[in-house]
Amino acid sequence: MAGLADKAKDFLNSDKGETVSDQGLEKAGDFADQRTGGTHDAQIDKGRDLLDGKIGDQ
Template structure:
């Protein structure tokens, strides 16, 4: 499987399972927030939002 095929497969999966992707991003953000003792909550939340937006755009779904 070539790079383009893998990229297309990732786009399809993200588009089909956007709710699961969002949950995963939120869990990762919560993990990072816990590890930093809540010192960077605002920045982590902003990063989560940007990542979700980027993944939605990559997966072909607009907000």
């Protein structure tokens, strides 16, 4: 199981993984904006940016 975690980490640290994670975070942020009617846009963007800094290219 540790090998799978290492593969996932390696993927997320690649250029392709960074692109995929950015797309996923963008979609999640858009979904949250839609569900809240845009009333928490700034907080959602802040959370998305925080996650983006922790996931992907290090």
